[in-house]
Amino acid sequence: METICVTWILQDGSRKTAAVETGGNLMEAALDNAIDGIVGQCGGSLACATCHVVIEEAPAALPDISPDEDDMLDMAEPERLPGSRLSCQLLAVPELDGIVLRVP
Numbered sequence: 009m010e011t012i013c014v015t016w017i018l019q020d021g022s023r024k025t026a027a028v029e030t031g032g033n034l035m036e037a038a039l040d041n042a043i044d045g046i047v048g049q050c051g052g053s054l055a056c057a058t059c060h061v062v063i064e065e066a067p068a069a070l071p072d073i074s075p076d077e078d079d080m081l082d083m084a085e086p087e088r089l090p091g092s093r094l095s096c097q098l099l100a101v102p103e104l105d106g107i108v109l110r111v112p
């Protein structure tokens with residue numbers, strides 16, 4: 009199974025980097041790695057925004073924000089920022105090897 013390197017910047021400013029198997033999404037990867045602040049309450053069905061992250065570095069273009077993701081981001085807590093995404097909507101694909109996500 010191929011893996012990519014994903015880094016989260018935690019709320020206390022520390023960083024955690026993990027090898028993430030491709031195929032899943034980055035919310036699931038956060039749960040697998042016990043990333044504080046990522047809950048994934050709705051299981052990835054775009055109904056919670058508890059998988060909110062802010063993209064700090066993206067090695068490739070990310071998929072466009074869908075209208076449903078856009079609506080849910082407007083309800084995110086803490087507030088939506090430039091670069092905010094719902095990590096359940098981001099697949100771990102080889103092009104994103106090295107991505108850096110901040111937990112808001």
Ligand code: FES
Nearest residue numbers: 050052056057096
């Ligand atoms: S896990 Fe609920 S919107 Fe991403």
